[in-house]
Amino acid sequence: MCGTDAPVAGPVSNGSHPVQGTPSSSPYQNVNDFISNVNRFKIIESTLREGEQFANAFFDTATKVRMQRKSSVRPNHLPIPTFRLVTLRRPRFGTACDPSDEFGVDYIELTSPVSSPQSFEDCKTICGLGLKAKILTHVRCNMEDAKKAVECGVDGVDLVIGTSSFLREYSHGKSIQMIEKIALEVIEYVKSQGVEVRFSSEDSFRSDLVDLLTLYKAVDNAGVNRVGVADTVGGATPRMVYDLIRTLRGVVGCDIETHFHDDTGCAVANAHSALEAGATHIDTSVLGIGERNGITPLGALMARMVVTAPQYVTKKYNLKVLKEVEELVASAVQVNIPFNNPITGFCAFTHKAGIHAKAILANPSTYEIIDPALFGLTRYISINSRITGWNAIRARCDQLGLTMTDDQVKEVTAKIKQMADIRPLAIDDTDSIIHSYHMGLQKNVEQKA
Amino acid sequence: MCGTDAPVAGPVSNGSHPVQGTPSSSPYQNVNDFISNVNRFKIIESTLREGEQFANAFFDTATKVRMQRKSSVRPNHLPIPTFRLVTLRRPRFGTACDPSDEFGVDYIELTSPVSSPQSFEDCKTICGLGLKAKILTHVRCNMEDAKKAVECGVDGVDLVIGTSSFLREYSHGKSIQMIEKIALEVIEYVKSQGVEVRFSSEDSFRSDLVDLLTLYKAVDNAGVNRVGVADTVGGATPRMVYDLIRTLRGVVGCDIETHFHDDTGCAVANAHSALEAGATHIDTSVLGIGERNGITPLGALMARMVVTAPQYVTKKYNLKVLKEVEELVASAVQVNIPFNNPITGFCAFTHKAGIHAKAILANPSTYEIIDPALFGLTRYISINSRITGWNAIRARCDQLGLTMTDDQVKEVTAKIKQMADIRPLAIDDTDSIIHSYHMGLQKNVEQKA
Numbered sequence: 031m032c033g034t035d036a037p038v039a040g041p042v043s044n045g046s047h048p049v050q051g052t053p054s055s056s057p058y059q060n061v062n063d064f065i066s067n068v069n070r071f072k073i074i075e076s077t078l079r080e081g082e083q084f085a086n087a088f089f090d091t092a093t094k095v096r097m098q099r100k101s102s103v104r105p106n107h108l109p110i111p112t113f114r115l116v117t118l119r120r121p122r123f124g125t126a127c128d129p130s131d132e133f134g135v136d137y138i139e140l141t142s143p144v145s146s147p148q149s150f151e152d153c154k155t156i157c158g159l160g161l162k163a164k165i166l167t168h169v170r171c172n173m174e175d176a177k178k179a180v181e182c183g184v185d186g187v188d189l190v191i192g193t194s195s196f197l198r199e200y201s202h203g204k205s206i207q208m209i210e211k212i213a214l215e216v217i218e219y220v221k222s223q224g225v226e227v228r229f230s231s232e233d234s235f236r237s238d239l240v241d242l243l244t245l246y247k248a249v250d251n252a253g254v255n256r257v258g259v260a261d262t263v264g265g266a267t268p269r270m271v272y273d274l275i276r277t278l279r280g281v282v283g284c285d286i287e288t289h290f291h292d293d294t295g296c297a298v299a300n301a302h303s304a305l306e307a308g309a310t311h312i313d314t315s316v317l318g319i320g321e322r323n324g325i326t327p328l329g330a331l332m333a334r335m336v337v338t339a340p341q342y343v344t345k346k347y348n349l350k351v352l353k354e355v356e357e358l359v360a361s362a363v364q365v366n367i368p369f370n371n372p373i374t375g376f377c378a379f380t381h382k383a384g385i386h387a388k389a390i391l392a393n394p395s396t397y398e399i400i401d402p403a404l405f406g407l408t409r410y411i412s413i414n415s416r417i418t419g420w421n422a423i424r425a426r427c428d429q430l431g432l433t434m435t436d437d438q439v440k441e442v443t444a445k446i447k448q449m450a451d452i453r454p455l456a457i458d459d460t461d462s463i464i465h466s467y468h469m470g471l472q473k474n475v476e477q478k479a
Numbered sequence: 480m481c482g483t484d485a486p487v488a489g490p491v492s493n494g495s496h497p498v499q500g501t502p503s504s505s506p507y508q509n510v511n512d513f514i515s516n517v518n519r520f521k522i523i524e525s526t527l528r529e530g531e532q533f534a535n536a537f538f539d540t541a542t543k544v545r546m547q548r549k550s551s552v553r554p555n556h557l558p559i560p561t562f563r564l565v566t567l568r569r570p571r572f573g574t575a576c577d578p579s580d581e582f583g584v585d586y587i588e589l590t591s592p593v594s595s596p597q598s599f600e601d602c603k604t605i606c607g608l609g610l611k612a613k614i615l616t617h618v619r620c621n622m623e624d625a626k627k628a629v630e631c632g633v634d635g636v637d638l639v640i641g642t643s644s645f646l647r648e649y650s651h652g653k654s655i656q657m658i659e660k661i662a663l664e665v666i667e668y669v670k671s672q673g674v675e676v677r678f679s680s681e682d683s684f685r686s687d688l689v690d691l692l693t694l695y696k697a698v699d700n701a702g703v704n705r706v707g708v709a710d711t712v713g714g715a716t717p718r719m720v721y722d723l724i725r726t727l728r729g730v731v732g733c734d735i736e737t738h739f740h741d742d743t744g745c746a747v748a749n750a751h752s753a754l755e756a757g758a759t760h761i762d763t764s765v766l767g768i769g770e771r772n773g774i775t776p777l778g779a780l781m782a783r784m785v786v787t788a789p790q791y792v793t794k795k796y797n798l799k800v801l802k803e804v805e806e807l808v809a810s811a812v813q814v815n816i817p818f819n820n821p822i823t824g825f826c827a828f829t830h831k832a833g834i835h836a837k838a839i840l841a842n843p844s845t846y847e848i849i850d851p852a853l854f855g856l857t858r859y860i861s862i863n864s865r866i867t868g869w870n871a872i873r874a875r876c877d878q879l880g881l882t883m884t885d886d887q888v889k890e891v892t893a894k895i896k897q898m899a900d901i902r903p904l905a906i907d908d909t910d911s912i913i914h915s916y917h918m919g920l921q922k923n924v925e926q927k928a
Contacts, residue, residue, distance in 0.1 A: 083835070085826035085861055086818075088903040145833075146865035148900035170834070171787035192845075200841035201834060233845075250816075265848035268717035268748050269755060293848055294786050295779035295821050299717050299748030306718060321835055323819045323827045330744035337743050366613050367819030370772045372744050377534035378772045384594075385619070385650060386532070386770060389641075392649035395643075396682075397770070399714035399742055412534055442723070445544050451597035454537035 065279060065308045069339045072136040072311045074287060075328065076478065077359060078156075079139040079168045080313065080320035086363040087319065091152050093362050095159065097316070097355070133355055134347045135328075139166040139188060139313070143178045153162045157183035164226070171209070171229070176216045180308045186226030186255065189216060192262075193231035193241060208240045210248050217252045228287060230258025235266045235274065243281050250282035256311060257282055261300060264293025264322070267302035279308035287311035290326050292318055297326040298334050316359040317367065329356055333372035337399050340429075350406035353408065373400070379409040384419020391425050414455035423464070432468045443469040514728060514757045518788045521585040521760045524777065526808060527605075528588040528617045529762065529769035535812040536768065540601050542610065542811050543589075546765070546804070582804055583796045584777075585866035588615040588637060588762070592627045599631065613675070617847060620658070620678070625665045628674075635675030635704065638665060641711075642680035642690060653689045666701045677736060679707025684715045684723065692730050699731035705760060706731055710749060713742025713771070717752035728757035738762035739775050741767055746775040747783050765808040766816065778805055782821035786848050799855035822849070828858040833868020836860045840874050859901050863904035865896045872913070881908065881917045891916040 034471040070187045078094050081087055120242070138161065143150035157165050164185035169175035179187045191209055192201045204212070213229055218228040229249040231237055244255045259275065271288070278286060288304040289312065290297040301312045318327030329352050333365040343349070353374045360367050369375055379402040381390045389396035390411060402409050413422045420436075425444075427434055434442070446463050449455060486514050527543050530536055538546070587610065590601035613634035618624035620640040630638045640658055641650045653661075662678055669676040678698040680686055695706045708724065720737070727735060737753040737760065739746040750761045767776030778801050785792045792798070793828055802823045809816050828851040830839045838845035839860060850859050862871045869885075869892040876883055876891075883891070895912050898904060 082864075082866060083832045084828040085831060088864070117802075141866060146896040146900050149865060163504040192834075194826055194845075196842060196845045197838060200845050201838040263846055263848040265752055267751055267755075267783075267787070269721070269752065272718070292819065293821060293827070294783040295747030295776070296751070296783065298744030298872075302745070303718065303748075306716075318819050321831060322829060323821055323824045327744070327819075334716075334743040334745065338716070364754075365818040366815055368819060370741065370767050370817060372742060375772045378742070380534040380771060382534060382770060383532045385641075389646060389650040393645060395644075396645045396649050397712060399712040415531075415537070416598060417531060417590060447595040450537075451595050 054340065061345050063306075065276070066307075067305045067308060067310055068302070068335070069342045070406065071305050071309075072310050073328070073331075073333070074137040074139055074313045075135040075163070075315065076168075076289075076313050076325070077315040077319065077328075078137040079141045080289075081315040081322040081359070081363075082141045084315075084319035084324065084363055086365060086468045091148070091155060094152055095156065097359060097362065133328075134346060135163055135314075137166050137186070137311075139168055140184075142167055142169045142175060143182050144169060150178065153179075153182040153184065156351050157185075164228075166228075171213055171216055173212075173216055173219060176220055180220060180223045180225055184225065186228065188228045188258070189213065189220075190230045190232055190258070190260070191201055192233055193237040193245065194233035195238070196236060197233055204267045206238075206245065209467060210245055213245070213249055214252050217249060217254055221253055226255045228256040228258050229254045230287065230289070231262050233262040234259045235261050235270060236263070239274075239277075243278070243321065246278060246282050246355045249283050252259055256285040256287045257302070258287040258289060259293055259309070260289040261297075262289075264291030264297065266290065266300055267294075271300045272290050273309045275304045275309050278456035285310040287300035287313065289313040291320070291322065292323060292324050292326065297324075298330045301326045301331055302334050302338065316355055317365070317371070319359065319363055319365075327371075328352070329374060330372045333400060336404060344396055344404060349404050352405055353407070373402075373405050373407070378402075379407060380412055381409065382412040382415060384422060387413070387425075387479040388419055391421060413446070414450065414457055414460045416450040418443065418446065418450070426460070427464060427468075430464060432464065434468065434471070438467075438471060487869070488780065508924075512755075513754075514725070515867045516754045516757060516759055517751070517784070518791045520754050520758075520784070522777070522780075523586040523588055523615065523760050524584040524612070524764065525588040525617075525738075525762050525774070526764040526768065526777075528590045529774055529814075530764040530808070531590045532770040532771065533764075533768035533812055535814060538811065540597070540604060544605065545602055546808060546811065581797060582777075582800050584612055584763075586613045586615050586760075588617050589617045589633075590626060591616055591620060592631050593624050599627065602633065604633040604909070606634075608795045615675075615677075620662055620665055622661075622665055622668060625669055629669060629672045633674065634789050635677065635846070636678045637707070638662065639679045639681055639707070639709070641682055642686040642694065643682035644687070645685065646682055655687075655694065659694055662698055663701050666698060666703055670702055675704045677705040677707050679704045679709055679736065682711040683708045683721060684710050684713070688723075688726075692727070695727060695731050699733050703733055705734040705736045706737040707738060708753070708758070709738040710740055710746075710826075711738075711839075713740030713746065715739065715749055716745060717748045718742075720749045720752045721756045724753045724756035724758050734759040736762065738772070741772050741774060746773075747779045750775045750780055751783050751787065764830060765821075766805055766811055766814070768808065768814075777801070777821075780824060781823040785853060793853060798853050801854055802856070822851075822854050822856070827851075828856060829861055830858065831861040831864060832866050833871060834873075836862070836871035837868055841871060849877040862895070863899065863906055863909045865899040866883075867892065867895065867899070875909070876913060876917075879913060881913065883917065883920070887916075887920060 077097055082089060137217050140153050141149045143153040153167055166186040167179045167184050168188040169179050171189040176187055217227050232241055286309040288309045290300040314328040314331055316328050317464050318324035356367055356374055367374055381387050381397060386397045411422055413426050420440045423443045424439045427439060442464055446460055448461060526546055531538060589602050590598045592602040601743045602616055615635040615637050616633050617637040618628050620638040625636055666676050680691060737758045739749040763775050763777040763780055765777050767773035801825040805816055805823055816823055830836050830846060835846045860871055862875050870888045872892045873888045876888060891913055895909055900911060
């Protein structure tokens with residue numbers, strides 16, 4: 031594989047055309063209708079709550095603090111003084127602190143302080159860090175949990191209760207009327223403490239629509255900051271999401287937060303669809319870690335949104351630290367970054383087929399919707415396979431400083447393909463074939479002279 | 480972690496409610512409008528074409544044959560005789576052949592025979608295997624490539640040409656008029672040979688809509704079997720897909736094939752959206768391998784479609800071999816199955832949070848949209864963390880045959896959470912805490928007696 035110096039593809043400067051270089055005659059690109067929030071969404075980063083529900087997750091305090099710093103502090107915010115790290119229970123991670131080295135999410139959501147004594151302490155510790163991101167904690171919708179949450183000093187309390195018939199029957203056993211009564215009491219309490227409050231149903235897409243809208247309308251009237259819609263089982267499709275959020279947008283005046291599990295591979299698209307329909311906040315976790323196979327991954331959502339709303343995303347988030355944040359979390363929960371991860375998968379910007387390589391060499395926008403440089407990454411053109419083409423080999427010859435005619439390049443390309451049919455080639459092998467062919471040409475010239 | 484004997488969640492028997500257990504009062508579930516093909520789609524499995532464009536892919540003939548057998552032969556088809564495997568160039572893989580052990584895709588797509596001499600030979604070999612799945616090869620839209628394809632004995636030729644202004648300028652340099660002229664000649668030739676033919680644009684979502692529709696209408700009139708829409712750069716959203724396919728559905732009478740790259744994490748949702756809008760065929764590859772981070776993965780699409788159309792999917796495809804097919808391909812291209820892979824990710828059916836575990840124990844449908852048994856897999860309830868709950872611990876106590884009161888279970892749960900605050904616990908650790916607590920209880924009883 032070889033790097034290229036070809037000009038990089040950049041997102042278009044005008045946010046109204048989500049896909050770069052879209053001809054104006056294509057009517058299916060512009061999703062900027064009046065209700066869409068694709069250009070002004072907020073991220074609720076839940077690696078330290080949803081992510082703690084991931085099978086492999088065990089986050090000690092120092093890990094929590096370290097992860098959260100990476101994803102929460104916006105550029106130009108005062109750096110978190112080092113002592114804030116070293117006063118923690120297990121300061122085994124480094125203490126270097128570069129304020130430009132932070133991602134910049136809007137909210138951080140933490141595990142309920144009721145879960146365990148350490149969860150309570152961690153919640154207090156993190157609230158005391160003076161982060162620019164607001165700190166939320168996610169608790170069951172009851173007074174005891176809400177009081178414990180407020181006690182931690184959080185900026186907001188995320189209340190949740192199951193509303194589907196499944197959860198009402200097999201989980202908490204409460205009727206919709208009882209849910210509403212409890213919710214209104216808890217909301218009144220949290221608001222009285224000057225703390226933000228969100229009310230979310232659980233398993234919203236399998237809940238009765240009239241029940242849902244009734245509840246949301248009641249809590250909206252009670253003054254919640256956000257209502258939450260959750261695809262807890264990961265079964266929703268973008269169209270179902272659009273329809274539900276669009277309806278809800280007409281019923282409540284408050285913000286709408288959405289939470290999508292990825293069991294059927296739609297968590298990123300569902301988040302996008304929710305924003306198009308008027309949702310305001312998206313829950314994410316780094317690499318998507320969470321219950322089962324997780325939720326909308328922060329990185330994949332950035333891949334999506336940087337294409338849809340390049341100006342907003344590049345201005346607001348520090349995309350260049352994404353890879354480092356992902357590596358930190360992958361290491362903490364002992365998983366590999368998936369080979370096919372958007373942006374940071376090892377081959378996300380590798381081009382291999384001959385016709386792709388030829389066009390990428392002429393203009394990267396031909397086969398790249400995202401400029402890897404936005405994320406501090408580079409592209410590669412793979413030339414070591416039977417599906418390579420002579421334009422890619424020509425570029426490699428130029429890099430190696432070897433002068434050949436087009437016919438000669440085509441001839442050496444045929445030799446490379448022949449060899450690649452027999453066994454996998456490394457770049458060294460390919461270069462050797464090229465050098466050896468070139469030497470043969472020179473010998474011929476010398477013999478003739 | 481411990482297996483449970485709780486009854487498993489099954490997809491609903493009525494295909495008209497895509498999400499199982501949906502109350503009839505929820506209006507956003509039913510996508511069975513007249514144009515939708517979610518209940519009758521076909522799969523074009525392109526691991527041996529698109530997948531060969533994956534950075535790590537080097538498939539020798541035996542690997543190709545082996546992969547393809549797994550994904551193409553439908554149950555009840557005659558087994559491929561063993562000699563068909565051993566006559567191949569590199570019969571280093573096993574030759575056992577159980578006809579019930581095949582996935583059952585509709586089409587297999589192979590790398591162009593023009594790519595290299597071995598690609599040509601492989602194409603001929605695979606066409607000679609007598610597979611139930613139809614064999615396609617994917618070639619540039621020109622007469623030379625088409626002739627070579629037909630020569631291999633394929634069932635169908637997939638023609639492709641770039642139609643976006645990017646590709647017309649930087650790749651082949653042809654005008655739309657010229658593309659149409661060439662396409663019609665090649666299509667006429669392929670049809671005259673009694674071979675299926677598809678015409679696809681490349682980078683369809685960045686192509687001029689009028690150009691696209693003009694071309695598709697012309698090739699439809701010329702009698703192609705399918706037109707293809709390709710999101711070659713992976714930038715489309717489900718809404719863009721729905722709108723374009725819905726429009727195209729009104730313009731052409733032939734089948735509509737779709738191909739989605741996953742650069743922005745929407746490849747599965749886009750495929751679903753395309754079917755809702757009237758597309759008939761979806762391109763997949765095993766684990767999604769392909770150029771850059773790949774295309775719609777076969778497994779994730781199955782996760783999506785088994786929820787949307789359970790009857791169709793479970794009847795048509797042998798879902799229980801999915802894991803084996805994925806492991807075969809992962810091994811061939813030297814990647815790990817992503818930790819967050821739908822269905823086969825290591826924790827796709829692991830439940831951890833206390834409230835989830837409690838409900839899952841009562842009824843798996845509460846937090847599972849897919850029954851793992853459909854894929855020959857099982858669920859796990861993780862109890863070794865601070866976010867576990869006493870209902871999950873109660874279930875474990877029952878499994879261990881230890882009798883305790885609710886208060887006692889709650890007390891030992893508190894001890895487990897306390898320990899899990901300090902360090903990661905294995906199931907042995909948790910069991911030890913439970914056993915030790917239970918022994919303490921017994922001693923107290925004995926002392927009192």
